[in-house]
Amino acid sequence: MRRTARSVLPGFGLSLGITCTYLSLMVLLPLATVFGRTAQLTWPAFWATVSDPRVVASYRVTFGASFVAALINTVFGLLVAWVLVRYRFPGKRLVDAMVDLPFALPTAVAGIALTTLYASNGWIGGFLDPLGVKVSYTWLGITVALIFIGLPFVVRTVQPVLDDLEVEVEEAAASLGARRWQTFTRVVFPTVAPALLTGFALAFARAIGEYGSVVFISGNMPMKTEIVPLLIITKLEQYDYPGATAVALVMLLASFVLLLSINLLQWAARRRAAV
Amino acid sequence: MTTVAAATHATTAPRAVTRATGESPAVRWTLTAIALVFLALTLLLPLALVFHQAFSKGLTAYQEAITDPDALSAARLTLLVASIAVPINLVFGVAAAWCISKFTFPGRNLLITLIDLPFAVSPVISGMIFVLLFGAHGWVGPWLVEHDIKIIFAVPGIVLATTFVTAPFVARELIPLMQEQGTEEEEAAIVLGARGWQTFWRVTLPNIKWGLLYGLILCNARAMGEFGAVSVVSGHIRGETNTLPLHVEILYNEYAFAASFAVASVLTLLALVTLSLKTLVEWRQRRADAEADAPDDDISQQRMAA
Numbered sequence: 001m002r003r004t005a006r007s008v009l010p011g012f013g014l015s016l017g018i019t020c021t022y023l024s025l026m027v028l029l030p031l032a033t034v035f036g037r038t039a040q041l042t043w044p045a046f047w048a049t050v051s052d053p054r055v056v057a058s059y060r061v062t063f064g065a066s067f068v069a070a071l072i073n074t075v076f077g078l079l080v081a082w083v084l085v086r087y088r089f090p091g092k093r094l095v096d097a098m099v100d101l102p103f104a105l106p107t108a109v110a111g112i113a114l115t116t117l118y119a120s121n122g123w124i125g126g127f128l129d130p131l132g133v134k135v136s137y138t139w140l141g142i143t144v145a146l147i148f149i150g151l152p153f154v155v156r157t158v159q160p161v162l163d164d165l166e167v168e169v170e171e172a173a174a175s176l177g178a179r180r181w182q183t184f185t186r187v188v189f190p191t192v193a194p195a196l197l198t199g200f201a202l203a204f205a206r207a208i209g210e211y212g213s214v215v216f217i218s219g220n221m222p223m224k225t226e227i228v229p230l231l232i233i234t235k236l237e238q239y240d241y242p243g244a245t246a247v248a249l250v251m252l253l254a255s256f257v258l259l260l261s262i263n264l265l266q267w268a269a270r271r272r273a274a275v
Numbered sequence: 276m277t278t279v280a281a282a283t284h285a286t287t288a289p290r291a292v293t294r295a296t297g298e299s300p301a302v303r304w305t306l307t308a309i310a311l312v313f314l315a316l317t318l319l320l321p322l323a324l325v326f327h328q329a330f331s332k333g334l335t336a337y338q339e340a341i342t343d344p345d346a347l348s349a350a351r352l353t354l355l356v357a358s359i360a361v362p363i364n365l366v367f368g369v370a371a372a373w374c375i376s377k378f379t380f381p382g383r384n385l386l387i388t389l390i391d392l393p394f395a396v397s398p399v400i401s402g403m404i405f406v407l408l409f410g411a412h413g414w415v416g417p418w419l420v421e422h423d424i425k426i427i428f429a430v431p432g433i434v435l436a437t438t439f440v441t442a443p444f445v446a447r448e449l450i451p452l453m454q455e456q457g458t459e460e461e462e463a464a465i466v467l468g469a470r471g472w473q474t475f476w477r478v479t480l481p482n483i484k485w486g487l488l489y490g491l492i493l494c495n496a497r498a499m500g501e502f503g504a505v506s507v508v509s510g511h512i513r514g515e516t517n518t519l520p521l522h523v524e525i526l527y528n529e530y531a532f533a534a535s536f537a538v539a540s541v542l543t544l545l546a547l548v549t550l551s552l553k554t555l556v557e558w559r560q561r562r563a564d565a566e567a568d569a570p571d572d573d574i575s576q577q578r579m580a581a
Contacts, residue, residue, distance in 0.1 A: 009461050010471035012378050018370035025390055026439060030404035031392070033414065037407055076313050083310040087303055095311070097554040101318050103493070104546035104553075106500030107398075108520040109539040112527050113321035116536075123320060174355055180298060209397025212502035212520070216527065229399035235509060237404060241412055246301060248400045259395040263388060 037245040049167060049246040055231060059250075062228040066207035069146030070154075074200045077154025078192070084155070085162040099155050102148055107212025114145050115217040132169050137219030142227065145213040150203030157199035161192050192268040194237060197264055205258040208251065300422050311425025325543045328536035340526075340537035348514045349522040350541075352430065356505075356518065357498040360438040364494055368369060369487070373479075376453035377461065387450065402436045402507025409435075428510030433518065438506040441494045448490030451482060456482055485560040489553060496549040 036127070083089075084096050102110065118125040118135035125135055125177060135141045158166055164190065173183040210228040219225045235244035298306070330337055340346065371390055375383055390402055393401065400479070407413050409426040419426060426432045464474040480487075502520040509516045511525065526535035 005461075007378055008465050009377050009458060009474075010465070011281075011475070012374055012380075015370040015374035016378075018367065018379070019374055019390075020384065021387075022367045022442075026442060027389065030408055031396070031438065033404050033407040034400070036414075050459065056336055060511065076310070079306060080310045080314065085295075089311075090309055093554075095314060097550055098314065098318055100550055100553065101322065104496050104500075104521075105322075105519045106502060106539075106542045108502040108523050109325060109500075109542050109546075110321060110541040112523065112535060113324050113328075117321055117324050122317070123324060129573070148321070151317060174435050193383050205395060209395075209400070210503075211506075213396065216524075220487050221347050228297060229397050229503065232403060234396075235407060236507065240293070241407065242409075244403060245407065247402055248397075251397055252400060255397070256393040259388070259391065272350065 014195065026084065031252070036247055038249045041242050042070050042245060045242070046246050049243050051251050053229075054226070055247055056221045058226045058228045058231045061139065061142065062208050064140040065146055066204050066210075066226075069143045069150055069207055070200050070204040071145075071149045072147055073203045074196055077199055077203075078158055080151075080194060081155045081158040081162055084148060085159060099152050103151075104151050107149070107210070108216075110148055110213040111216035114148060114213065115141070116143060118217065119160060137221075137225065138216050139225055141217035142214050142225060145217050146207040146210060149210050149213050150207050153202040153206060154199035156197070157202060158192055160194045161195040165191060188204045194265060194272070198269065201258060201262045201265065205255060205262065208253070208254060208258075220268045292509050305449045317484035322543065325540050326537055328532060329540035331536075332533040336533055337537045337540075338536035340531075341541055343523070343534070343536070345513050345517065346519075346522055346538055349517045349519045349538075352433070352517065353499050353519045356434050356437050357495055359443055360498045361440055361491065361495050365445050365487075365491060367442065368447075368490060368494075369448040370451055372453050372483075373451050373475075376456075378459050390443050390446050390450075393439055398440060398501065398503025399507055401440050401495050401502035405432055405435050405439070405508050412467055413500050415576035427508055427518060428512065433505050433516060436508045437501050440501050441498045442495065442506050444494035445487065445490035447488050448493070452483055452486040453479075485556050485563060490551050492556065496546065498543060 005225075011178075011180075032118070041049070080099065083182050084092065084099075090224065115136050116122050118128070118141055120129040120134065120136070122136070128135060133140070135144055146150065169187055170183050173187045174180075208227060214227055215230055218227060218230070220230055228247065233246050235241075297303070332342065371386075372381075375386060406427055408415060409419060410416050411427070413427070416427075428433070460478050461474050464478045469477070482546060501518075502522055502524070505518055506521060506524070509518070509521055511517060511521060513525070517525065519538060523535050523539045523542070525533075526538060536548075
């Protein structure tokens, strides 16, 4: 890291001042209200709120569907990144650009499009319905929406790592008698594994907070397909502010732990790359 | 750079070597086909469906849906909110990137993490925190009611929630870029007698313009498309506190599917424009990087020849 005793560049005070003031007023103070509000609750009241059966059921839906979606994204994200980096096919640049669609498309639009697509009379739902598979308004629908939302996180994290992979290492493995599959599992995979894990964590973190794309397709049945963000909104609409903040606090803590582990993962990956 | 090297390598290398580090054509085509089918199902079909549904009742119905007074007022509000939130976060992003990338100070890594914080928070919670602060039962709520100032269920609340949600975009794009560029060019300008702002406009800005544009494009897309956070603070008052994404929701919940998808198609077009601009900027950035790296390549080639 660069270490300058005193920089000749101006503007340190001004830029740091703007940054810290803005972050404090716009981000930290508003977030602190969640902790402040929850602190007004007694511990038993807090515990009763966050361990209520309906709330626990919504944790299960949110974390379960997010985990499955992130897992599917990890598999297909690696495949997509691999194909985009290693192979050539017509329209590749277009496909590459399209991967970012879930970042750019407003979540509400994704939500209504996926719901219509997977409804029992929809383009995809119409095929699945005769097979007895219902997607829209079920747990499966939530997972489908979360797969859509999370895909670019995995692809965009893995892609640069695959890009930087030295072909020479694979050649060495091949010349030492490794088969292609062995080279992949023993040489390529360990190198991309940290990025893959980071991508998984990013997709998972985004999924547990996701609202817009899920709320249309989930059906919102309490105990069955109700996600945590929707439960928070429901509580807010009933003016149950303590209840909403208590559940929000649990989600915030989960997000912070995830953010911390993602930063640690990236830090570890950078250190490995530096060595 | 590595991809270019790898690509030229693959074409010039003897056949045996290419085969050792590549898959057989059958595997290659199978993997490509699976990836493309997966992408078509997850990305392309929803996209096609939006336009198909939007025009399902004909062109007149489409026109009526997007020129409906409520739709137009929602579009105006969406533009207004983005035109406030994006410039604020532009100033913040540049300031944050300047102090973090050009100086070393204790707590710098903590600051980077704090900037990312809004990305880690659920949109619903991002909206909720402003209700807790400014709502009728919020911390400053009673004072606001006394002075007849409306923030929640009004435009200021929507602006606040959108600004919170889009805060990291510009900073996040600029910090790694400016860290990589270092401080030598700015230091040279200062030593040669340039003033601070001169240095920024003439030296720093030309270096970061593509990254800055990239961050702005993403920031704007999110500002115009934000749903969860805005939904909590808006109150869904038609013609007053309805943004385009909220208007899509209202129409959909009223079973006005064609109209809902018509408005959604406008937002989808915005997303497609965003993606095109983003790709263009990436392409220009890569070209600028390649030009900057070109002299090094000449040297290395000369060295190889020697």
